[in-house]
Amino acid sequence: HTVTLNGLTAGTLYHYRVKSKDAAGNLAVSPDAVFTTAPPPDTTPPAVSITTPAANSSVSGTITVSATAADNVGVASVQFKLDDVNLGPEDTVAPYSLSWNTATVGNGLYALTAVARDAAGNTASAAVTVTVSNDLTPPVLSGATASALSVDTAAISWTTDELADSQVEYGLSTGYGSASVLDASRVTAHTVTLNGLTAGTLYHYRVKSKDAAGNLAVSPDAVFTTAPPPDTTPPAVSITAPAANSSVSGTITVSATATDNVSVVGVQFKLDNANLGAETTIPLYTFTWNTTTVANGTHTLTAVARDAAGNVAISAPVSVMAANGDVLPPSMPTGLTATAVSSSQIFLVWSPSTDNVGVVGYKIFRDGMQVATSSTSAYQDTGLSPVTTYKYTVAAFDAVGNTSAPSAPASATTLFKSAQGVVPASAGVTPSVTIAGAGPSTASRRSVSAASPFLPAGTRRCVTAA
Known part of the structure; x- marks a missing residue:
């Protein structure tokens, strides 16, 4: 069954029930029900306004364009326009806004419009005029x-x-x-x-x-x-003089050749692994060597070449035989001490020296003058004056007369000279004594022995002579 009701009032709640009768006249009636007619058509447009940017303002870069919109039923969307051309898609969610990069247009006047639309299709628009003023000059x-x-x-x-x-x-x-x-x-x-x-x-x-x-x-x-790759190649170096296994004496020239893929900055000669002079930085690489500064015998020469990157190379060793006469002096004696043992004797002792061949003896110097030699590292100086200070040094010498530097000095002062007299025992006799060989008059005190009438015979006493 379908029945259409006409002439109803819009937006109104109605109650209704349906009735049906069969051929025998039996009637059926439904319970009460309700319906509401559709509201009247929406003919009211939304209200819209642009909130940013302000009318007649100057804009540049990327800005936010925003608008507010309201409607008696509801706003469906807001479409922004630039000079009547859509500026992005419709915005369907409040708050209504979009980001506009003003650099996408040239500088000048533009009309920004916001068009609001409701669900019934009613529209309204609002517009502002702005001036685009972007920096168009690139950096220098x-x-x-x-x-x-x-x-x-x-x-x-x-x-x-x-x-x-x-x-x-x-x-x-x-x-x-x-x-x-x-x-x-x-x-x-x-x-x-x-x-x-x-x-x-x-x-x-x-x-x-x-x-x-x-x-x-x-x-x-x-x-x-870019900088060149690191130099990791060492130089090549070899000794050219003296010849290997040769005999050398006196002063000779040691020379070497050195090459490098970039450049050699220096060659250091070595003797028995110790530097032989300073590094040579100018080709030809040579050094003047006084062979008498080393002991006779076999010595090893090498040359160490260095480049600017710090790579080094060591030449093959060259063995030479130093064959000089003995020109090396013994080492300087050390530890010299001087001890007075009497009024006329001073005993000297020191640590022995060494020599490349052998120490023969020592020269004894008293107050700067040589007074004796000794074959050992000790000497007793005699015949000295009492109560006198003497300064000594010693120097070692070898068989060919090479003499060491003198030792550090040592000094000692001889003792006072003593005298004794024995007075026979005699009761009541005034004691007296004769002092013989009492030494220089500068002595202020002398030890003597004198007999006393108050002591047993033969007793010795120490007295002071003025």
């Missing part, structure tokens, strides 16, 4: 240079007349092919370090900087060359 680049060049890195530096970002394009040709990671921080002094470069290689590069308005500046092409 200057002073692009490459520095701090190593085998695999380079630092590229430049300046701009305004704040801008930094990037470098580089490669083996003007096609570049590689670029540094964009440094978005805006500065006026720029430095970008390039890594992973190849040693000893010519690179092309150019620098790029973009200001806040998006204006890009690009430098002309420039080049740099």
Whole structure:
């Protein structure tokens, strides 16, 4: 069964029930039910206004365009327009806004419009006029240079007349092919370090900087060359004189040849692994060696060559026989001590010297004058004056007369000279004594013995003579 009800009132709640009778006249009636007629058509448009940017304002860069919109039923969407051309898609969610990059249009006057639409299709619009005024001048680049060049890195530096970002394009040709990671921080002094470069290689590069308005500046092409690969090749060096296993004497010239893949900066000669003079830095590499400064016998000469990278090479050793007469003096005696043992004797002792052949004896010097020699490392000086200070040095000598440097000095003072007298025992006799050989008059005290009538016969006493 279907029955259409007409002439109802819009937006109104109605109660209803249905009735049906069969052919026999039996009637059926349903329970009560309700329905509401549709509301009346929505013919009221939304209300809309642009909140940003302000009317007649100047804009640049990327800005936010926003609007408010209201409707008696509900706003379905807001469409922004620029000079009647859609600016992005409809915004269906409040708050209604979009981001506009004003640099996508030229500078000048533009009309921004917001069109609000409700579900019934009613629309309303609002518009403002703005002036786009963007910076269209790119930065001025200057002073692009490459520095701090190593085998695999380079630092590229430049300046701009305004704040801008930094990037470098580089490669083996003007096609570049590689670029540094964009440094978005805006500065006026720029430095970008390039890594992973190849040693000893010519690179092309150019620098790029973009200001806040998006204006890009690009430098002309420039080049740099990375440092060569590290020098790991040592020099080659050999001794040319004297000949191996030769006999040498007196003063001779030791010489060597040295070459390197880059350059030799110095050759150090060595004798028995000890430096023989200073490093020689000027070819030909030679050194004058006085062979008498070493003991006779076999010695080993080597030459050590060094290049600027610090690589070193040691020549094959050359053995030579030093065959000089004995020209080396013994070592200087040490540990000299002087001890007075009486009024006329001083005993000297010291540590023995050494010699390349052998020490024969020692020269004894008293107060700077040689007074004796000794074949041992001790000597007793006699015949001295009492109470007198003497200074000694000793020097060692060998069989051919080579004499060492004198030892450090040692001094000693001879003792007082003593005298004794024995007075026979005699009761009541005034004691007296005769002092013979009492020494120089400068002595202030002398030890003598005198008999006393108050002591047993033969007793000795110490008295002081004025």
